[in-house]
Amino acid sequence: MPWRNEILKQHSDRKADDLWRDLRSIESSPDRTIDVDGKSLLNFCSNNYLSLASHPELITAAQAATQKYGASTTASHLIAGHTEIHQRLEETIAHFVGAEKAVLFSTGYMANLAVPTTFLGRHDLLVEDRLNHASIIDAAKMSDAKLRRYHHCNAAAAGKILAKTESENTAQRKMLVTDGVFSMDGDLAPLDALHQICKDHNAVLVVDDAHGFGLVGPSGRGSLSSFDLAPNGNTMMLGTLSKAVGSFGAFVAGDAVYIDTLIQHARPFIYTTALPASVAAASLAAIGLFKSEAWRREKLNDNIQQFRKLANAAGITTTDSTTPIQPIIVGDSAAALEISAQLKEQGIMAIAIRPPTVPVDQARIRITLMTNHTADDIEQLVTALAGALAP
Ligand SMILES: Cc1ncc(COP(=O)(O)O)c(C=O)c1O
Numbered sequence: 001m002p003w004r005n006e007i008l009k010q011h012s013d014r015k016a017d018d019l020w021r022d023l024r025s026i027e028s029s030p031d032r033t034i035d036v037d038g039k040s041l042l043n044f045c046s047n048n049y050l051s052l053a054s055h056p057e058l059i060t061a062a063q064a065a066t067q068k069y070g071a072s073t074t075a076s077h078l079i080a081g082h083t084e085i086h087q088r089l090e091e092t093i094a095h096f097v098g099a100e101k102a103v104l105f106s107t108g109y110m111a112n113l114a115v116p117t118t119f120l121g122r123h124d125l126l127v128e129d130r131l132n133h134a135s136i137i138d139a140a141k142m143s144d145a146k147l148r149r150y151h152h153c154n155a156a157a158a159g160k161i162l163a164k165t166e167s168e169n170t171a172q173r174k175m176l177v178t179d180g181v182f183s184m185d186g187d188l189a190p191l192d193a194l195h196q197i198c199k200d201h202n203a204v205l206v207v208d209d210a211h212g213f214g215l216v217g218p219s220g221r222g223s224l225s226s227f228d229l230a231p232n233g234n235t236m237m238l239g240t241l242s243k244a245v246g247s248f249g250a251f252v253a254g255d256a257v258y259i260d261t262l263i264q265h266a267r268p269f270i271y272t273t274a275l276p277a278s279v280a281a282a283s284l285a286a287i288g289l290f291k292s293e294a295w296r297r298e299k300l301n302d303n304i305q306q307f308r309k310l311a312n313a314a315g316i317t318t319t320d321s322t323t324p325i326q327p328i329i330v331g332d333s334a335a336a337l338e339i340s341a342q343l344k345e346q347g348i349m350a351i352a353i354r355p356p357t358v359p360v361d362q363a364r365i366r367i368t369l370m371t372n373h374t375a376d377d378i379e380q381l382v383t384a385l386a387g388a389l390a391p
Contacts, residue, residue, distance in 0.1 A: 017333065018333040018334040018337055018354070019333060019354055019355065024036055024037065028040075029053060029054040030043060030046035030048045030053055030054075031043065031048070031051065031053070031054055031372060032051070032370065032372040032373055032374070032377060034046070034349055036349060039347075040347075041344065041347055041348060041349040042347055042348045042349065042373075042377050042380060042381065043349050043370075044348060044349060044350040044367050044368060044369070044373075044381055045349050045350050045351045045366065045367075045368055046368060046370065047211070047242065047243035047244075047368060048243075048246055048370055049214070049215055049243060049244045049300060049324045049368070049369070049370050049371070050214060050215070050244050050245075050246065050286075050289075050290075050296045050297065050300060050370070050371050051246075051296065051370050051371040051372035052244070052245065052246030052247075052286045052289060052296070053246035053247075054246075055246065055285075055286070055289065057285045057286075057288075057289060058246060058247065058282040058285045058286055059282075060285075061278075061281040061282050061284065061285035062278040062279070062281055062282040063278070064281065065085060065276075065277040065278040065280070065281035065282075066276075066277075066278040068277070069083055069085070069276075069277035069278070070277075071276060071278070072273070072276055073273055073274040073275070073276060073277060074273065075273060075274065076270060076271065076272060076273055076274060077104070077263075077269065077270075077274045078263075078270060081273055081274030082274055083274075083277045083280070085277045085280045085281050085284065086104055086274060086275070086277070086280045088284060089104065089280045089283055089284050089287075090102045090103060090104055090251065092284060092287055093239070093251050093253060093287065094253055096219075096221060096287060096290075097213075097221050097222055097224075097225070097230065097231055097237055097239070097253050098221065098225070098230035098231065098232065099230065099231040099232060099237065099253035099254050099255070099259075100232065100254070100255050100256045100259070101253070101254070101255070101256040101259040101260070102251045102252065102253040102254075102259065103251060103252055103259050103262050103263055103266075103269065104249055104250070104251050104274070104275060104280070105249065105250045105251065105252065105268060105269055106249060106250070106268075106272055106273070106274075106275055107240075107242075107248075107249065107250055108133075108135065108208070108210050108238065108239075108240035108242070108250040109135040110250070110268035110269075110272065111238050111240075111250040111251065111252050111268070112133065112135035112136050112138075112139050112177075112208060112238060113135060113138060113139045113142060113268045114139075114252070114262060114266035114267070114268040114269055115139065115175075115177070115206050115236065115238065115252060115262070115266075116136075116139040116140060116142075116143040116145060116175060116177065116206075117139060117142050117143045117266070117267065117268075118261060118262055118265045118266045118267075119173060119175060119204070119258075119261070120143045120144070120145035120173055120175055121143070121144055121145065122144040122145065122146075123172045123173075124143075124145040124146070124172055124173040124174065124175070125145060125146050125148065125161075125162075125165050125170075125173070125174045125175070125203075126139075126140050126143060126145040126146065126147050126148070126175050126176075126177065127148050127149075127150065127158055127161050127162060127174065127175070127176040127177070127203070128140065128147065128148075128149050128150070128176070128177050128178070129149070129150060129152055129153065129158075129177075129178045129179065129182075129189065130149045130150065130151060130152050131152045131179070131182050131184070131185065131359075132149075132177060132178060132179055132208070133179055133183055133208060133210065134357070135208075136177050136179075136208060139177075145175075146170075148161045152182075153187065153189060153190055155190045155193035155194050155197055156193075158176060158194060158197055159197040159200070159201070162174060162176070162197060162198075162200075162201035162203055163201060166201055173204075174201060174202065174203035174204070175203060175204045175205075175206060176194060176197070176198050176203050176204070176205050176206070177206040177207075177208065178191075178194060178205075178206075178207060178208070179207075179208050179209075179210070179211070180207045180208060180209035180210075180211070180212035180213075180216065180222060180223030180224065180237075181209065181210075181211035181212040181215075181216060181223060181323050181325065182211075182325075183210065183211055183325065184325070184327060184353060184357065184358050184364070184366060185319060185321060185325065185327055186211075186319065186321030186322075186323040186324070186325030186326060186327060187319070187320060187321050187323075188212075188216070188223055188226070188322075188323070189207070189223065191205075191207060191223055191224055191226075191227045191229060192227040192229070195227070195229055195235065198234060198235070199234070202234075203234070204234045204235070204236065204258075205234060205235045205236070206235075206236045206237075206238065207222075207223060207224055207231070207235070207236070207237050207238065208238045209222045209223050209224070209237055209238060209239045210238070210239065210240040210243060210250075211243060211244075211323065211325060212226075212239075212323075213237075213239035213240065213243075213244060213245070214239075214243070214244030214245055214286075214287075214290055215244050215297060215300070215323065215324070216323070219290060219291060219294070220244065220290050220297055222237060222239065224237055231253045231254045232254065232255055233255065235254065236252055236253065236254035236258055237252070237253045237254065238250065238251070238252045238253075239251055239253070241279075241283040241286075245283050245286045245287065246282070246286050247279055247282040247283040247286055248275065248279045248282075248283075249275045249279055249280070249283060296371045297371075299371045300324060300369065300370065300371045303324075303369045303370070303371070303373050303378060304322065304323070304324055304326070304369055306375060306378050307326060307367070307369055307378050307381070307382065308326070310378060310379060310382040311326075311328075311382050311385065314382050314383075314385070314386040315386065316328065316382065316385055316386060316389060317329070324368050324369040324370065325366065325367075325368055326366075326367040326368070326369065327353075327364045327365070327366050327367070328364055328365045328367060328385065328389070329362060329363075329364045330352075330363050330364055330365065331361050331362065331363060332361070332363060333352070333354040333355065333363040335363070336352035336353070336354060336363035336364060336365060337352045337354075338388075339352065339365055339385075339388040339389065340352040340365060342384070342387070342388040343365070343381075343384050343385065343388055346380075346383075346384035346387070346388075347380070347384075348380070348381055348384050350365050350366070350367055350381070350385075351365070351366060352364070352365060353365075353366045365385070367381070367385075
C-alpha cells in the first residue's frame with residue numbers, strides 16, 4: 001500500500017520538524033488549576049476567560065435542562081431540535097449584541113463555514129485578514145468565491161482589494177471577514193476602518209468575535225461595540241459560546257434578512273443536530289452573569305495588567321495585546337516545546353502553538369488569563385517563564 005508508506009513518511013517528517021501534536025487527557029474542569037497526567041497544574045491555556053465553565057449557575061441550569069429535555073435534542077433545528085431554550089438564547093443574544101436576530105450553530109467552526117458558503121458563489125469575492133482563524137480560511141475553499149487576503153490588520157490594503165474589483169467589475173457580491181480579537185495574537189481588528197471601507201465599497205462585513213464576545217466593549221457586547229458599532233445593516237457578527245461564555249456552541253447575529261437566509265440555506269445549520277438543551281441553558285445562564293457578575297471582567301482586566309507589568313519587569317517581551325490572549329513569541333517550534341515542557345515541570349500548563357496554526361518561525365507560548373487566577377498564580381507564571389526563557 002504505497003499511500004500508507006507516504007503517510008508514515010509524513011508522520012516522521014512532522015516529528016522531525018517538531019510539529020507532531022499529542023492528545024492529553026484532562027482529568028478536571030478547565031479552571032484556574034487543571035489536572036493532567038495525575039498532576040494539578042496552574043492552567044494558562046484555556047479559553048475559559050471569565051471562569052464561568054464550572055460556575056454553579058451554569059451547572060444548575062444544565063442539570064435542570066437535562067432533566068426536562070434529556071441528554072440530546074436528537075434532531076436538527078428545523079426538524080424537532082429547536083427547544084424553547086434555544087429560542088430564548090437566540091433572542092437573548094440578539095438583544096445583547098444589538099442585532100435584529102440571531103441563529104445558533106453547533107460550533108464556531110461550523111458558523112464560520114456557513115456564512116461565506118451561504119452568501120457567496122463563484123462570481124463573488126471574499127476578502128480576509130491573513131491571520132484569520134482556520135475555519136474562515138476553510139470557508140473560502142468551500143464557497144467557490146475568489147479569495148483575496150490582506151496583510152494583518154491593514155485596512156488600507158483591504159480597501160485596495162475592494163476598490164480594484166470594483167473598478168474591474170470582477171465581483172458581484174463582496175464580503176470581508178475578520179476575527180474581532182485574533183485568536184493567536186490577542187490583538188483587535190481595526191473594525192472602525194474596515195466598517196467604513198465595506199460601506200464605501202458595498203461589501204458585507206463579518207466579524208468573527210469568538211474571543212471578543214463577553215469580554216470586549218461595554219458589558220462585553222463584543223469587538224464591534226468597542227467601536228460603537230453593532231451587527232446591523234451590512235454587518236454580521238459571529239460569536240462562540242465555548243470561550244468567555246464557558247459553555248458550547250456559536251451564533252451569528254445580524255439583520256433578519258441575513259439570519260433568515262442562513263436558516264433557509266446554511267448547510268452547517270440545516271444538516272446537523274441542534275445543541276443539547278443543557279448546553280443552551282448553560283449559555284443563557286452565563287449571559288445573565290455577564291451583567292450580574294460584571295466584576296468578572298474587571299478582575300480579568302486586572303489580571304491582564306498584572307501579567308503584563310510583571311512580565312515586562314522580568315524582561316519578558318510581550319506583544320501589544322490588551323486581551324487575555326498574551327502570546328510569548330519564541331520563533332522556533334523545538335524551543336517553544338522545550339519552554340512548555342519546562343513550565344510543566346514548574347507546575348504550569350501553557351501550550352506551545354506551532355505552524356500551521358501560526359506562521360512559520362512564529363511558534364509561541366499562548367498564555368491565556370482568566371478571572372479566577374490569583375496574583376500569586378500570575379507571579380508564579382512569570383517567574384517560571386523568565387526561567388524557561390533565560391538563555
Ligand atoms: C477566532 C475563532 N473562530 C472560531 C473558532 C471556532 O469556534 P468553536 O471552537 O466553537 O468551533 C475559534 C476557536 O475555536 C476561534 O479561535
